[in-house]
Amino acid sequence: MTVILDPTNESVPVxxxxxxxxxxxxxxxxxxxxxxxRGDILLDELERLLADRMPEIEVRRYAKPTFTKPCxxxxxxxxxxxxxxxxxxxxx
Amino acid sequence: MADLPEFELTDxxxxxxxxxxxxxxxxxxxxxxxxxxxxxxxxxEAFANAYGENANVWMVSQTSEGSLVLKDRHGLTLxxxxxxxxxxxxxxxxxxxxxxxxxPDGKTPEMxxxxxxxxxxxxxxxxxxxxxxxxxxxxxxxxxxxxxxxCGSKHLDPEIHDRLLAEAEDSPIRxxxxxxxxxxxxxxFMFDQGFSDGLPLVPxxxxxxxxxxxxxxxxxxxxxxxxPPNMGEATIEKIAINAxxxxxxxxxxPVVIAALEAVCxxxxxxxxxxxxxxxxxPVLVVNGPIRDRIGMNSGLMALGTGNRANATIGRAVxxxxxNIGGSKPGGTDRSTLGSPMKFTMCFAEREDRxxxxxxxxxxGFKAEDSVVTVFAMTSGPVHIVDQESRAxxxxxxxxxxxxxxxxxxxxxxxxxxxxxxVCPEHIDTLMRDGLYEKDRLRARIQxxxxxxxxxxxxxxxxxxxxxxxxxxxxxxxQLANLVPKFAKPEHxxxxxxxxxAGKFSSAYxxxxxxxxxxxxVSRKIEEV
Numbered sequence: 001m002t003v004i005l006d007p008t009n010e011s012v013p014v015x016x017x018x019x020x021x022x023x024x025x026x027x028x029x030x031x032x033x034x035x036x037x038r039g040d041i042l043l044d045e046l047e048r049l050l051a052d053r054m055p056e057i058e059v060r061r062y063a064k065p066t067f068t069k070p071c072x073x074x075x076x077x078x079x080x081x082x083x084x085x086x087x088x089x090x091x092x
Numbered sequence: 093m094a095d096l097p098e099f100e101l102t103d104x105x106x107x108x109x110x111x112x113x114x115x116x117x118x119x120x121x122x123x124x125x126x127x128x129x130x131x132x133x134x135x136x137e138a139f140a141n142a143y144g145e146n147a148n149v150w151m152v153s154q155t156s157e158g159s160l161v162l163k164d165r166h167g168l169t170l171x172x173x174x175x176x177x178x179x180x181x182x183x184x185x186x187x188x189x190x191x192x193x194x195x196p197d198g199k200t201p202e203m204x205x206x207x208x209x210x211x212x213x214x215x216x217x218x219x220x221x222x223x224x225x226x227x228x229x230x231x232x233x234x235x236x237x238x239x240x241x242x243c244g245s246k247h248l249d250p251e252i253h254d255r256l257l258a259e260a261e262d263s264p265i266r267x268x269x270x271x272x273x274x275x276x277x278x279x280x281f282m283f284d285q286g287f288s289d290g291l292p293l294v295p296x297x298x299x300x301x302x303x304x305x306x307x308x309x310x311x312x313x314x315x316x317x318x319x320p321p322n323m324g325e326a327t328i329e330k331i332a333i334n335a336x337x338x339x340x341x342x343x344x345x346p347v348v349i350a351a352l353e354a355v356c357x358x359x360x361x362x363x364x365x366x367x368x369x370x371x372x373x374p375v376l377v378v379n380g381p382i383r384d385r386i387g388m389n390s391g392l393m394a395l396g397t398g399n400r401a402n403a404t405i406g407r408a409v410x411x412x413x414x415n416i417g418g419s420k421p422g423g424t425d426r427s428t429l430g431s432p433m434k435f436t437m438c439f440a441e442r443e444d445r446x447x448x449x450x451x452x453x454x455x456g457f458k459a460e461d462s463v464v465t466v467f468a469m470t471s472g473p474v475h476i477v478d479q480e481s482r483a484x485x486x487x488x489x490x491x492x493x494x495x496x497x498x499x500x501x502x503x504x505x506x507x508x509x510x511x512x513x514v515c516p517e518h519i520d521t522l523m524r525d526g527l528y529e530k531d532r533l534r535a536r537i538q539x540x541x542x543x544x545x546x547x548x549x550x551x552x553x554x555x556x557x558x559x560x561x562x563x564x565x566x567x568x569x570q571l572a573n574l575v576p577k578f579a580k581p582e583h584x585x586x587x588x589x590x591x592x593a594g595k596f597s598s599a600y601x602x603x604x605x606x607x608x609x610x611x612x613v614s615r616k617i618e619e620v
Binding site for chain 1: 265267268269270271272274278282287295296298319320321322324325326329330333334358361363364367368411416417604608
């Protein structure tokens with residue numbers, strides 16, 4: 001029998017349940033721009049459509065400092081505290 | 093003297109023999125293939141005959157087959173204990189066999205020695221005889237040599253000693269041990285577990301990892317970084333495991349550690365470098381005395397195959413990022429095409445053939461420091477061929493035109509790093525009329541790549557570049573402005589490598605450079 005040592009970080013990821021979908025959009029919707037080129041154009045249009053069709057919801061805009069790095073913890077926590085829904089514009 | 097380590101071993105009849113005991117005890121460790129042990133064996137047997145009724149007289153054998161051979165060869169009747177796993181020998185910590193311990197109280201040695209010095213063996217006979225008020229043993233001392241050196245204890249064989257260190261109670265090994273059944277193929281198992289970059293791996297056995305850890309003086313449990321994307325704790329031990337798998341020698345480990353410290357900085361941003369669809373990867377350049385000490389290649393084939401240090405240091409860094417950080421193709425590594433640099437890309441600068449300060453000195457280190465510098469590069473090495481230029485400015489112009497191909501020749505004013513590797517023959521041409529400073533080379537590169545802004549506008553040949561709409565807002569005069577390849581000359585990093593023959597330089601092309609992407613980082617390598 002050969003014994004080898006585990007080369008990985010040995011972490012056991014926490015499995016999380018996705019939040020139940022209510023079928024309704026209400027409250028605060030966050031629009032997150034990861035700062036890829038033209039992501040803002042997409043989100044501007046989405047904001048316009050939301051304001052048009054769902055005037056009762058509030059839209060808040062967020063942006064990562066750069067698309068090349070993970071979202072800062074503070075920003076993640078802020079969005080979690082402030083939003084009921086978040087739409088993130090990925091890629092260009 | 094301190095009490096001797098405890099043990100419980102079995103004799104040839106399978107009976108357990110435990111130490112310490114309430115009886116006076118004489119314990120002698122032996123190895124069958126040691127000539128001196130064979131000289132001592134009949135003496136120990138004589139001690140057993142003389143004192144065995146009132147004392148434990150035990151021979152401890154370092155191999156199980158050797159126990160039987162010794163018994164038959166010398167007609168032994170005393171208990172021969174099996175220490176074939178060598179853990180007791182390791183715990184006792186002697187260097188030479190035979191190693192003898194006389195403990196009149198059954199736990200603390202009154203006398204101990206190694207090898208065969210007749211007077212010592214006679215002394216111990218006298219001491220036992222006095223303690224037990226019997227004997228002395230019947231030994232023909234005159235027939236024995238005065239002195240024989242012993243042999244190195246089997247537990248000190250390098251392979252065995254490293255395993256014993258790894259298994260010892262105070263072992264620095266903390267990583268999970270994975271038992272691979274003998275029916276399984278170790279190489280296939282490691283592929284199946286996803287540890288590999290696609291090439292075979294060296295199995296990271298505890299003894300190999302122990303030897304690898306010998307390459308650094310840093311604590312195995314020191315965490316050098318939380319490595320993205322999974323923020324895995326990069327301990328020295330985990331890095332050593334990946335270095336073993338990559339095929340590194342222990343003396344390469346400090347380079348691997350320094351390179352990983354560099355890539356795990358916020359400036360380098362390994363998360364983005366690995367995640368980008370553009371397919372970036374770290375390129376490692378090593379400077380300073382360690383290059384020669386560990387046999388790195390900066391000359392013929394420096395960017396290619398055949399040198400273990402170059403190949404395995406770069407690979408160890410990539411394997412660590414994969415296994416500790418968790419960046420895997422199809423997971424967070426989203427490269428459209430990737431590149432062979434994702435296996436490994438590491439070389440040394442050929443400082444002896446460079447007319448300039450070496451890269452690390454240019455970046456603020458001392459010449460006698462050993463330093464690794466990491467660049468996030470998306471392609472390369474891309475050749476720049478010029479066999480005709482004979483004048484320095486012609487040569488510098490060629491290098492500029494070669495770099496213009498970065499990403500797309502049309503793109504200019506790029507805030508992106510490149511790493512230019514100038515070959516010795518091109519250096520000779522550049523230096524024909526005296527020192528051609530690096531900054532002059534950078535300026536020449538910028539100068540020969542200047543094109544009118546108009547050439548950068550999207551057109552029917554290529555839709556890339558400045559949009560037609562943006563260009564429509566500019567005047568003819570503005571569109572006639574000349575713009576160089578690089579936004580700043582500092583984006584052009586220059587080193588020297590390659591063999592003396594051949595007029596072929598090469599370049600690596602960067603990724604998103606700067607605070608928004610990745611910045612090159614240098615780290616001093618530990619002196620061991």
